[in-house]
């Protein structure tokens with residue numbers, strides 16, 4: 153990546169001013185393996201911890217986060233360029249909400265679950281589903297929410313009894329440092345939560361290190377493929393949280409003002425560098441033109457600048473090549489019939505950073521790159537639809553499927569569309585917010601990835617489920633040796649009796665195979 157030094161250091165740069173923010177040492181692959189080995193030892197001990205121990209540790213981490221909140225927010229803003237408000241709402245709030253939910257609910261979700269055996273020949277057995285920790289979870293995280301994402305994954309992993317090795321993005325390494333720092337300050341057992349630094353080579357070392365029980369990867373589709381392939385070689389499970397190209401469907405009965413406000417925030421917060429950013433807006437045809445005009449008007453009013461200035465609403469892109477990518481997509485869209493309704497240029501701010509105006513495009517052809525590739529910048533396309541079916545067809549016509557939002561006052565329609573839209577999350581009259589809630593599942597369909605984080609499903613995915621059977625060993629097992637014709641007839645009869653539809657079929661089967669059934673019955677009762 154651009155800012156990975158050849159030598160042993162990563163230099164973090166403020167993308168608004170291009171001033172240095174600081175440096176961190178790169179962890180060489182052999183060091184990653186050592187850190188994972190230490191984490192594995194810590195994981196063995198932590199697996200024996202009670203849910204109360206885990207909750208107490210996470211509670212102390214929450215206190216540390218709150219105490220250091222201003223310092224953390226300043227670091228995140230300096231490295232990513234995002235407005236300070238967003239370093240609170242989309243990083244600290246996200247981390248804290250997920251922490252509290254995981255800490256409070258792990259005991260309910262992961263406690264042993266009693267199983268009942270309804271089959272007559274198994275009724276005497278007792279069984280449990282046990283949820284055991286996986287060991288060491290390798291968390292590879294992106295730069296766009298360098299604190300919120302890394303910590304959310306770490307909190308769920310620790311609550312489920314695992315150790316964690318976090319590999320933050322090389323574009324926001326100092327934010328990543330906080331992931332280990334707040335745990336240390338909270339008195340975490342040695343080795344349980346560690347951070348290793350670097351780019352692709354360090355991430356790859358995490359995926360391949362012996363001792364990693366699972367990889368939770370959040371990043372681009374392209375890197376996700378590499379991670380899945382490397383994990384596959386080792387038969388190592390992986391959760392992939394990849395990119396998106398989220399549609400927003402605005403119906404005629406929507407609250408117009410709220411929908412435009414949602415579109416502006418959904419498309420341009422974090423400078424559009426959000427996995428669940430609104431990248432495609434589809435509007436009911438009669439509303440389309442008015443919507444585009446108002447969206448463009450409000451986009452022009454956004455205050456662009458340095459994130460640390462309190463009035464700033466839109467910061468820069470994180471790196472020069474990311475802005476180049478956005479500019480290429482816009483140029484390609486314009487060359488294919490697209491019309492610029494606002495933006496499209498670098499703003500004049502007197503700052504050297506990688507800024508780009510909030511941009512609204514209409515009339516873009518289906519073949520344009522912007523229709524297929526994740527933009528990951530402050531650019532959104534708007535197009536009209538004729539009816540609900542067309543809206544769904546347009547929304548689902550993407551290889552991504554992370555989130556989608558429906559803007560309507562008809563909640564029946566919202567319910568219907570939630571089922572029809574191909575996405576991991578569907579919001580009504582809102583967008584994206586649920587990453588910051590522990591209880592809602594998070595994850596993608598199609599090329600947005602697989603597996604789930606957050607919610608009870610996030611906890612299950614960080615656990616190994618084990619079926620544990622308890623049996624006093626006094627009841628004979630009918631399918632053990634010896635085998636003969638009578639036994640076979642007995643099982644024919646039993647199949648019909650147990651699984652046949654309706655009394656007539658069950659009785660017919662019992663009558664036809666009565667001798668075999670008697671034989672099995674005797675064997676069952678006598679134990680011979």
Ligand code: NAD
Nearest residue numbers: 293294295320321351352355356371372375393394395427
């Ligand atoms: P990226 O794929 O470039 O990097 C992600 C992480 O992977 C970084 O830490 C990077 O160092 C590491 N990495 C790079 N090559 C690797 C390799 N070969 N093996 C192991 N690790 C490797 O992504 P990014 O630019 O940091 O983040 C932006 C992307 O993340 C966007 O596509 C965005 O949509 C996606 N994202 C998804 C979610 C989600 O929840 N689905 C959330 C945030 C971001």
